[in-house]
Amino acid sequence: MQKKILIVDDEPSISLLIEFHLKLAGFEVRCVSDGEAVFDMLQPFRPDLIVLDLMLDKMDGMQVCRKLRGQNNAVPVIMLTALQDVSDKIAGLDNGADDYMTKPFSPHELISRIQAIFRRLKTLPSSTEDTSFIIGGLQVQVAQRQVYLDDKPIELTPKEFELLLFLCQHKGKVLSRQQLLHGVWDYHFLGDTRIVDVHISHLRDKLEKNARTPQYIKTVRNVGYKMYNSIINETSMA
Known part of the structure; x- marks a missing residue:
């Protein structure tokens, strides 16, 4: 079609x-x-x-x-x-x-x-794949495209959700800005990695209680970002 x-x-x-x-x-x-x-x-x-x-x-x-x-x-x-x-x-x-x-x-x-x-x-996961990521007090419901923090719904833009989902899918791995650009936007922004930094900043504004000591999205200096591996558990709700 x-x-x-x-x-x-x-x-x-x-x-x-x-x-x-x-x-x-x-x-x-x-x-x-x-x-x-x-x-x-x-x-x-x-x-x-x-x-x-x-x-x-x-x-x-x-x-x-x-x-x-x-x-x-x-x-x-x-x-x-x-x-x-x-x-x-x-x-x-x-x-x-x-x-x-x-x-x-x-x-x-x-x-x-x-x-x-x-x-x-x-x-992207289909609507039949009822999977969620539990990250401390953060819950990402994939099929429903919903995010909760301490049981309260968090409103994300479509691109913020996809960036968060990509980080969760690669839990514990350090992802470079170029990897995030390619994985979330599926092409390269000709080296313009500020796009990633701005979206990460917006995610932190919505998810982190203290941006200086982030609980969920960690900056790895001179490399990129990762989700904290020690607090992530993936749960399939089949």
């Missing part, structure tokens, strides 16, 4: 270019030109992924992402923008985007990023 891609861009030349190459790659494609139209297309089209421009009329890309995630809609989003600053990239990811590309970009690179996201989704 063809994967469905929704393109959201107010520049017709950009939309037509992306649409042409995505259709050649075998995707079913629809295009809209403003942020509000995204929500009109969710039910009739049911996209598997959204290619979303940042600068849009009526509702910009950041607002679209926040609204989608606020509705618990986990459809993958690749955000497009002419802004080059790394802080803009981080802001896009923090607002729920799965990936971020700056204009101008290669359509073939966009297709590679789309395929990487679909590959990553295939490797």
